[in-house]
Amino acid sequence: MTRTLSAEIARFPLSTPFRISRGVKTVAEVVEVEVAQDGAVGRGEGMPYARYGESLDGALAEIAAVRDAIAAGAGRDDVLTLMRPGAARNAVDCALWDLEATLSGKSVSALIGDPPVGAVATAMTVGLDTPEAMGAAAAAYADYPLVKIKVDRNDPLAQIRAVRAAAPRPRIIVDPNESWTIAEVRDLQSALIDLRIDLLEQPLPSEDDGALAGFTSAIPIAADESAHVAGDIDALADRYQVVNIKLDKTGGLTAALTLADAAVARGLGLMTGCMVSSSLSIAPAMIVAARSGFVDLDGPLWLANDRPGGVRAERGMMRPPSPGFWGGLSA
Structure with a gap:
C-alpha cells in the first residue's frame, strides 16, 4: 500500500456578507485535505474557527504532523487519538471516509449501516x-x-x-x-x-x-x-x-x-x-x-x-x- 496526504488552503468569496453578533465574514477560508491510495483519492474539508483558537496555518501544521502516520496506514480510529477535535481533524477524518468509500465501492452511508442520504x-x-x-x-x-x-x-x-x-x-x-x-x-x-x-x-x-x-x-x-x-x-x-x-x-x-x-x-x-x-x-x-x-x-x-x-x-x-x-x- 502506498498512501500520501496533502493539504492546501482554499478560499471562497461570499455572494453577500454574513453577519453574526461576533462579526462579519466576506470570504470562507478552508483547509482541503486529500489522501491518495492505490489510484483512489479521498477528500475532506475543515474550516478553522478563531472562536476555538484555530487558524489556517495552525490547521496545516496539525495536518502535517500526522502525514507520516497517515502514509503508514493510520486510520480513522488512530486519527481520533493523534489529533485534537477541530477543523484539521475533520478534514483528515472525512478524507479517510471518502477514500474508504471509493476503495470499497460502497457509500459512507452503507459503510455505517445507514439508509441512503436523501433531501x-x-x-x-x-x-x-x-x-x-x-x-x-x-x-x-x-x-x-x-x-x-x-x-x-x-x-x-x-x-x-x-x-x-x-x-x-x-x-x-x-x-x-x-x-x-x-x-x-x-x-x-x-x-x-x-x-x-x-x-x-x-x-x-x-x-x-x-x-x-x-x-x-x-x-x-x-x-x-x-x-x-x-x-x-x-x-x-x-x-x-x-x-x-x-x-x-x-x-x-x-x-x-x-x-x-x-x-x-x-x-x-x-x-x-x-x-x-x-x-x-x-x-x-x-x-x-x-x-x-x-x-x-x-x-x-x-x-x-x-x-x-x-x-x-x-x-x-x-x-x-x-x-x-x-x-x-x-x-
Whole structure:
C-alpha cells in the first residue's frame, strides 16, 4: 500500500456578507485535505474557527504532523487519538471516509449501516442587520420550511418580529451566538412563544451556561459553542434540550456519530450545523443531518461559487451532491 496526504488552503468569496453578533465574514477560508491510495483519492474539508483558537496555518501544521502516520496506514480510529477535535481533524477524518468509500465501492452511508442520504430541509439563515433589512431578507423564505435568525442584544425582539412578519409560515431558530444573559433568556420567554419560535440556539456564552442548569425553558435550547464531543454531554444534559453537531467542532464524521449517539442516549435532540464553507464540508454532515430534528447546512449557499457537483438546494430542501463528489453519496 502506498498512501500520501496533502493539504492546501482554499478560499471562497461570499455572494453577500454574513453577519453574526461576533462579526462579519466576506470570504470562507478552508483547509482541503486529500489522501491518495492505490489510484483512489479521498477528500475532506475543515474550516478553522478563531472562536476555538484555530487558524489556517495552525490547521496545516496539525495536518502535517500526522502525514507520516497517515502514509503508514493510520486510520480513522488512530486519527481520533493523534489529533485534537477541530477543523484539521475533520478534514483528515472525512478524507479517510471518502477514500474508504471509493476503495470499497460502497457509500459512507452503507459503510455505517445507514439508509441512503436523501433531501433534508435546511434552515436558511437571515444574517444580523437592521430589523427592516432582516424582514426584507426573510420575505424570500416565506414559504420555506425552516429559517434561522442571527440576533444580538440590540433589540432582538424587533429583529425576530420583523422576520416573523415577513415569513409567517416557517419553523424558526433564533441564534444569539452567545450574546445574551440568563436574565434576557428568562424575560424573552413569553415573546418567543408568541412568535412561535421552535429553537433557541446557544443564547449564553459557553462559560456562563451553568446558569441554565435546572432552568425550564418554554422553548427548547440548543448547545452549539458548548458542545464539541461526546465527553461534553454529561455536563450539558441538565442545561440544554438539543445538541448542535458540527463536524468542525467534533473533528470529523467519526466523532460526530459518537456525539450523536451520546446525545440521544441522554434524551437530547439533535441538530446538524455547519460553518460557512463549501459543499465538501456539507456532504459528510448530511449523514448526521438525516438523524436530526433541525438542520442548518446552508453554508455553501452563501458562496459566490461553490465546488462543482456539490449539494443543491431548492426552496429550502437540500439534496446530496452529484455522484463521485464525496463518499459515494448522490441524489
